[in-house]
Amino acid sequence: MISLTSPVETRAHRWPAGLKLGLLCLASTGLLLTADPVLHGAVLLAALTLYAAPGRVFLRTGLGRLRIVLPFVAIVLAWHAVTGELRAGIVIALRMTTLVALANLVTMTTPLGDMTDLIRWLLTPLRRIGLPTHLLELAIPLVIRFTPVLIGRADMLADAWRARSRRRPGWRLILPLMLQALDDADRVGDALRARGGVTEPQRQE
Incomplete structure (x- = not known):
């Protein structure tokens, strides 16, 4: 078994796991409360910028782990295109991709031991x-x-x-x-x- 934590050291690696999880919850809540595709696109672009900041290796690894969401994005877009609600489908696809990207960013910068300790504290x-x-x-x-x-x-x-x-x-x-x-x-x-x-x-x- 291998860990999802990236070996590329970033500033976020030194942040407390609780802080990163709290920011993820706030971002998720904000995205769920808005249906503006421009805002969703801006947040996704900001998430991709965070991936690119530590360097090419971190960016390539992060984008590789986002491939798992692409089939679901395709299904959502195709369904909403057929039903004539393409705008809603674009919002859902952007929201889904952004949430997965942010969650993956947390796991890539958080050692598994820190995440386990946080889960134990929350429980x-x-x-x-x-x-x-x-x-x-x-x-x-x-x-x-x-x-x-x-x-x-x-x-x-x-x-x-x-x-x-x-x-x-x-x-x-x-x-x-x-x-x-x-x-x-x-x-x-x-x-x-x-x-x-x-x-x-x-x-x-």
């Missing part, structure tokens, strides 16, 4: 009333770490398909990708059981 009220939050504290970092792995597996399967066929792979990759994901899940489960399983940390008196 403190639930833990105080007796809810088992340790499962969620484990699941979220696993999802973050496995995301680039699954994307890489999908790219490898697509390359293997293109090397053997002229047809586009499309939905045919879903089954092998799902089987590989299940196999990875079994391996992680075995590793957790070998280390004692998923147990709630002992509370300090």
